Amino acid sequence: MEDLNALFASRVVGAQSSIVRELLAFSKMPHIISLAGGIPAADMFDLEGIEAATLEAMKMGVSAYQYSVTDGEPELRERVTHLIAERGIESDKDQVVITSGSQQGLDLVARTFIDAGDVVLVEQPTYLAAIQVFRMAGAEIASIKGSTDGLDLDDLEAQVKALKAQNKRIKALYIVPTFANPTGSTMSEANRVRLLSLAVEYNFVILEDDPYGEIRFEGDRVPSIYGLAKRTATGEDHAVYLSSFSKILVPGLRLGFIVANKAIREKIVLVKQSVDLHTPVLPQLIVEKYLASGHLKDRIPAISYTYGQRCASLMKALDEYVGEDLEYQKPVGGMFLWARLKNGMSATKLLNYGKDAGVVFVPGAAFYAEGADDSTLRLSFATVNPEGTVEAAKRLAVAIQKYKESN
């Protein structure tokens, strides 16, 4: 083992499995209500539609099973351009790369832009698997203050200036600007425009991750940063768009996509060639046939409505059963409710009482690259029906009571 440890790369020596992955085990225990998942609701999967698409895809015969092109099936890339046109992004299929989920999209952009020691800016708190990816690539993470408007741009500019003064190479800002994970926050259009001008001025690329943007409960769509960038002269060099079918269709097919200008895309495709040659063909054809069926247009409102109901129900139950011990930030879309325990309570400690009471969540500390606020927690409502949210809130109240009694 001595010898073996000397052989591992430094990136894996101290690496640990994500707490979200670890808590996944609890979601399979029947006596536990899990608010810990980042997973979409299986009861919203359109199995019938996907099975019909699978039968269509199988008709493609040999071409569904032979090696194929690295950037993805052309017909699917074409469909992606139509899908994102509805999100206000004009593109052509030669700007699209199909990825094995948006997690792979993150890994590909990290390896396209990051050398060891480069700085990646992230919102604090942010998606923890993104932090993992950037760390694996050797990046230094600089955490920018969050705000209810998504990101504190004054803090961003101040930190960028300070980092530049230290001769740090700032390569990228990672952000989920719409219905962020974990906070649920959405950045205003005005701030998106200002962020883009900062990216141009200080020469970094905005990695815009948009897995949840379609799942809106109320209000109007805010334009995508990449969509805004395309309308400026040099902006498109400074923004890359990542998205996924995981939250609007199903996650198990592992299908996501990156959209970028052609110079950036060319490099991403080179990395992908080395990483896995290409994403499996059959899942690509299944999604392409599903998109061709037109069913997604009905599904997105259905998912948004259901998740909105579940979110409202959870908030109401928290108000009723947990009350003053916890405050939360009301989201207008996505899958997550970001909450904070009062009176100095620790969410990490509360989780142990929660497990005993039959409810789990993710302590918010997991989403901080540095300076974790352990009073925070992320509650996912996507997979819990209204009766479940009431029971979850009751159990949370029990857990908090037990926690207080023991301290």
Add this chain to the structure above:
Amino acid sequence: MEDLNALFASRVVGAQSSIVRELLAFSKMPHIISLAGGIPAADMFDLEGIEAATLEAMKMGVSAYQYSVTDGEPELRERVTHLIAERGIESDKDQVVITSGSQQGLDLVARTFIDAGDVVLVEQPTYLAAIQVFRMAGAEIASIKGSTDGLDLDDLEAQVKALKAQNKRIKALYIVPTFANPTGSTMSEANRVRLLSLAVEYNFVILEDDPYGEIRFEGDRVPSIYGLAKRTATGEDHAVYLSSFSKILVPGLRLGFIVANKAIREKIVLVKQSVDLHTPVLPQLIVEKYLASGHLKDRIPAISYTYGQRCASLMKALDEYVGEDLEYQKPVGGMFLWARLKNGMSATKLLNYGKDAGVVFVPGAAFYAEGADDSTLRLSFATVNPEGTVEAAKRLAVAIQKYKESN
């Protein structure tokens, strides 16, 4: 663009697409006979069996489409242990990681073991996508002389000593020990045993890539290096086994696997979690159901027989139509014939005449990390039927004739 180029990681700045991927385009042109592919023969795909397995897999319902575990579906990992037991490797399913093709397997092990500046030893020549992967990970490549017995172990030991004397960190040796790509060579059991003892003595890990081992035309199986390693006290710390369903079933589902001891596997799974969370579920279930059907037992002899016929036919046609201008190394399995042009001819130059004559191949220079021998070329016979091999040899003869006339 100035600004943008400053943002790219150094690994992509000079990177180029693989010539094998570029030549793939020629395989789709009806007037070209391609000996350039690394692709298996589509006429050997068991479409009927795969479609039946797909229908079975679809019966799994929601679990075929939800997020799943990073290391792969347990039932498929169990099946893999049975598959490799027939190759002489005893294992349990918790030593197996399912990968998105064996290309991803290579990327995962590279990132598990390689820090920038670490040395990876490779046979010269070797699989060029492996060289790409190790370069992307920042490795220095040291090329070890090849031999008809796979690898010149005296050269290996001499180079290892010289590199250690320079304080280089030697992390891994990459090798395709059975029916190598591109040379078709197979390493003897005695040399495998000696290689393993060198790995233990000098503390590096052998990355044993075995995509073609089942496709044997004649002679007896040689034990896998990993299988041999498992029978020694410390050997299993020094060998990792990679394989794939691409050559024995179909490549488009992108399914491969890694087998390693548990300490190494744990690190590989951590990397995979960051890379793509998990391999798509449906393709895993399809392969699992296919393996359950027992059909693979019939397919492997059928593929081996057909490829053996195609290889024999190509060799005979080369003898008859090309004759003295080219010599080749007779393989006893796999997909490739390794050849050498005589009289100082360049395979890179010949390729241009080949394109005009309607035949393409891969110039051998692509498979050298350094010191390329441009007289060499790789001829893939897998996808070309006997009439095609005759026509290909005739066209090669025409190309050689034209080349000679112009020089």
